[in-house]
Amino acid sequence: MGWEYFFISRTNEMNLNLLKCVSTALLVLTLFSSNFAQNKVTVDPTTQRFLGNKTTRFDRDKYLQAHVWFGDKNDPEFESFKKQYNINSEYQGSRRFWGPMNMTKKGNIPKVKNKYNGEREVKPYTVVTGRATDLFYDRKVDYTEVDITSYTKKVAAYVASSFQKEWEEMPGIYEPYNEPFVHASDLYPGKRNREKTDIAIQKISSSLSELGKAIHAVPELKEMKVAGYASAWPEFEHNNFEVWDQRFKQFIDIAGSDMDIFSVHLYDGKGLNNSGGRRSGSNAEAILDMIEAYSFIKLGEIKPIAITEYGRLVDDQPNWKPKSGLSNYHPIENAQAVRSQIHLSMQFMERGDNIVTTTPFSTGKEDPTKKYSKAGLWTKNDKDEWELTSRKYFFETWKTVKGKRVNIASENVDIQVQAFVNGKQLYVILNNLSEETQSIPLAIEGDQDFKNIMVKRIKTYVNKMPKMVKKTLKSAPSSMDIEYGETIVLTYNYNHKIETPQKEYRTKYYASEYLKPIKSNKKNSFEFASVTAGTKGNVTLRLGIGRDKGKSLQPIVLLNGQQVKLPNDSVRGYDQHNRKKFFGVLEIPVPHSLIKNGKNEVSVTFQDEGGHISSMILQVISDKKPSNKKVN
Known part of the structure; x- marks a missing residue:
């Protein structure tokens, strides 16, 4: 009887332990399934999506840009780059530091030549910018104590007249100054002074107001928009939002009504953006939301926003100094910006109805010994020939994407998504902001009449070169694993044209x-x-x-x-x-x-x-x- 009792007891104990194990396994599986379900991405290609009342098409010219300017120069590598990545053949570059104010020298305003009549045509999405010291030119003068209102109005009138009558390359956007407030101390001699800096910011804002008024007074310039103030370091929250109050708010209060567009620069990386902090993600959303919110409250309208620089601040190379002859280009350091550029561009696309242009800070052809070769879209190879850097992967992401927006929803706030339909193609783009690999259930609603599905994965790593992988599937994947900083572009090739009857x-x-x-x-x-x-x-x-x-x-x-x-x-x-x-x-x-x-x-x-x-x-x-x- 003892052995029988022992056997039955052990059996019951084993069954109980087994039951516990099964229950635990089911609990883990349930939790996993629950988390898995919460990551779901759903696409309805039959519902056309509008941002606001009108914006639905993927405007490639707005997003596929670089911080370069080639103008009319017939550069073979630039032309090859445009063809390779399906960029507008008429694209000459995005932003240049050259405008009429550069023609004023030491207070002397030149005469305007009458070369053009009538309304001026502009190059869409192009930006002409300059520096506040083009106006406040004398470094020996304390402009916080000197009234130059009369001179400012004369310069503003000259700039407007020059654009109207003689300036050849007309920009779509005139952004008078680049990052002027972080250089406000240039307006007075001596050490930085908080009170003088605040006055300098007011003077710069007032000059922007005068420039806006002068240009808006010329009907022939109605297609050219005025933007300001090209904000650097938008750390609005610093010192209980003192930076917001002193800079962007004050600028809107003084010059906001005379601007067509508000412009700002957004970067991940080191420098003034804390120690390696990121703006991509919730921080960029807060910055842009705050600008829009105050625009609505103060001006009664949401002014459009231009992102005239963005990406990642990459480091200089160790021991590099200007004119040292050392290279400031490193392929892995250069590649770090690709991850940030794709992160941020996905955020800007979701704001496409209120963002008018976006320029990732990838520079043109600079010798590797120059400072901004580190951010180059091109570099010199061992044969002293120009070749594209890893910055090309930003353009590779969007190489074939086009069409109109359609419904797409992500249950995971860290998974950024976009979807577009063009004829028989559905493009689905996934981007992971999370520092962890995510498993994403992926559901395409409606019929599954696919010819095939092309998958392109672009991975940007922290300590090694980016990697692109392509493959073609015969059936639609039900889920995708996506790493941190990875972007996946899925092209669903249907056997028929995709209709979008719902809106x-x-x-x-x-x-x-x-x-x-x-x-x-x-x-x-x-x-x-x-x-x-x-x-x-x-x-x-x-x-x-x-x-x-x-x-x-x-x-x-x-x-x-x-x-x-x-x-x-x-x-x-x-x-x-x-x-x-x-x-x-x-x-x-x-x-x-x-x-x-x-x-x-x-x-x-x-x-x-x-x-x-x-x-x-x-x-x-x-x-x-x-x-x-x-x-x-």
């Missing part, structure tokens, strides 16, 4: 307030007027936050009195661990049933104190075209 419209509504301090357990309320809800769709609250590290990013959010459940991760990209403060957008999905036509109210409450809500935007994707252009 959807993405609209952003801006609150009437912004930059509100966060107090412990104190409700911050926001109102949105004239919302078009539609009958179905998706809703996202875009909550801009600037807070010290360690502060909560999980507030209590109510929409029209109903509490919104926050996702585990609402921060696009990495957690900003190597930045001094967190400044980013929380992207909070909301049930469509919670919004209504007309006025909507949102309240946000944090349990801990400190920081600011920098912006609040209600994003609605619905089946109904928005009627109020002012908030679109």
Whole structure:
């Protein structure tokens, strides 16, 4: 009886342990399946997607650019590059430091020659820029104490007249100064002085206002838009948003109404962007949202934005100095920018209705001993011949992509997505902002009448050269693994033309307030007027936050009195661990049933104190075209 009892007991114990193991395995599998499902990307190629009322096509000229200028020069490598990557044959470059203000020397304003009559035609997407010291030219003068309003107006009138009557290469965008506020101390002699710097910023902003007014007064220049202020170091959150108040806000207050476009530079990498911090992801979203939010509040409209430089600040080579004769080009260091350029360009494409141009900072043909050879699109090989660097992979990503936007949705905020339809082709682009490899379930709705699926993977590594892999599949993949910094382009070749009978419209509504301090357990309320809800769709609250590290990013959010459940991760990209403060957008999905036509109210409450809500935007994707252009 003892052995029988022992046997039965051991059997029961083994069965119990087995049951525990099975239960644990099922739990792990359930958790894995749940996380796997939360990463799902769904594409509906039959629903055409609009950003705002009109923007639907993939504008290749807007995005496939470089920080070069070849002009009318017939450069064989440049022409070959354009053909290889399907870039507009008329493309001559994007941005150059040469404009009428360069013709003024030491206060002398030249006479304008009458070479052209009538309305001037411009080269779309091209930018002419300069430096504030073109106007404030005398380094011995303290311009913070000298009134040069009269001279500024004369120079502004000359610039407008020169563009109207004699300037040959007419830009689509005139951006008078490049990054002027970080060089504001050039306007006065001696050491940097905070009070004088603030006055210098006001003087620069006033001059931009005068330039805008002068150009807008000439009907023949109506196609050329004025942009400012080419902001460098948009670390708005620094010192409780002092940088915002002193720079971009002050610029908008003084010159905003005289600008057609606001321009800004966004970079990952070292330098003034903290120690290797990244703007790609939630930080870039917060910067751009804040500019748009204040534009709406101050000016009653959302001014378009030009990204006239972006990418990654790559390091100089050890021991390199100007005129040292040493090379400042390293292939792996050069390649690091590809990852950042693709990350950021995907973000800009999602803002295509309000972004007018984007120029990745990949430079032209510079000898390897020159400073910006490190950022070159070309370099010299061992045979002293020009060849493309790894920066070519940015253009390889978008080489064949074209067409109109169609519905695509990612459940994972770290997986950036775009989808386009052109004839029999569906292009799906996936990009991973997460530092971890992600497993992505991928579902294409509708018929599966594919001829084949072409897959192109571009991987940019931290310590080795990028890698591109291509393959062709006979059937659609149900899931994809995607590494950090990897981009996957899938081309679904259908056997028939893809029709898009359904439409959807993405609209952003801006609150009437912004930059509100966060107090412990104190409700911050926001109102949105004239919302078009539609009958179905998706809703996202875009909550801009600037807070010290360690502060909560999980507030209590109510929409029209109903509490919104926050996702585990609402921060696009990495957690900003190597930045001094967190400044980013929380992207909070909301049930469509919670919004209504007309006025909507949102309240946000944090349990801990400190920081600011920098912006609040209600994003609605619905089946109904928005009627109020002012908030679109």
